[in-house]
Amino acid sequence: MTDLTLYSMPTSGNSYKVRLLLALLGRPYRHIGMEYESPALEDAHATGKLPLKKLPVLELPDGTRIPESNAILCYLADGTDWLPADPVKRAQTLAWMFWEQNQHEGVIAVRAALIFYVSRKHLATPERMYELLDRGHDLLGQMETRLADHDWIATDRPTVADISLYAYTHSSGEKGGFDMTRFPAINRWIERVAALPGYVKLTDIPA
Ligand SMILES: N[C@@H](CCC(=O)N[C@@H](CS)C(=O)NCC(=O)O)C(=O)O
Structure with a gap:
């Protein structure tokens, strides 16, 4: 039920x-x-x-x-550890989620979509793809800086900010063509998220 x-x-x-x-x-x-x-x-x-x-x-x-x-x-x-009750930790969590939407998604997800969706291929000019690659590496660099000395993106435990950023970051090399060898801390964080109990892959679609 x-x-x-x-x-x-x-x-x-x-x-x-x-x-x-x-x-x-x-x-x-x-x-x-x-x-x-x-x-x-x-x-x-x-x-x-x-x-x-x-x-x-x-x-x-x-x-x-x-x-x-x-x-x-x-x-x-709401009401779980995934969204901190502490106002400062909650604000730090939301800050990364706002950043995900106003910076990360419009570059990391868009580059992957221009490659993946046939109907968008005509928008993938070499200039645009290069600019997205360059900006994407900068954005991934911001995540790398945080994750170089923290296990999780916003606080000392996994939050909805990790879920939000994981969705497009985990496939940004394979789908978006970003050079993930430059981001070892992100790669370790991707492994930590995938090891969480109950984890499902993007392709695990409920019946
Ligand atoms: N800011 C929105 C973006 C949602 C979005 O762009 N959804 C796309 C798929 S990724 C969509 O619904 N596209 C179908 C359409 O535009 O008809 C969110 O985070 O939910």
Whole structure:
């Protein structure tokens, strides 16, 4: 029996963040998967199921729908160690999540998407790809600096900031073409996240 429904895109890191936290929390949910340009996604847009017109969206038992991956993570983590109660630690956690959306995702995820999604290949000009590579290495460098002397990105234990940043960082070499040999501390952190009890991969899509 489950009380939550997740509308998510199987190949998307933003959706994966939510699937990963639900798995780590051991919370059952109904999964409704919708890929890019699929009739199901077009129908969800047409019927107003996506409040901010993007996936993921979490639907609560009373029908309330929460959009934005990081907002969903905070909702699900409320009252658990994944979202610190201490105001300073909570602010440090949120700071990395805001950074993930306003800096990291628009470079790391976008470069991977330009390579991965056939319909976007025409946007992948050599100039744009080079600029994204350069900016991405700078951003990964910021994470590397933090993780060089800390196990976790925001506090002394794993938080929703780790989940948020893991979603696109863990595949940034393979999918985005970033040179991950330059970031040994990030690579060790990726291994730590993957060792968390309940961990699921991006490709582990619920039936
Ligand atoms: N800031 C949003 C971004 C969500 C987003 O860009 N979702 C994309 C997939 S990664 C999407 O829904 N695309 C489908 C569409 O635009 O129709 C979040 O973190 O949830």
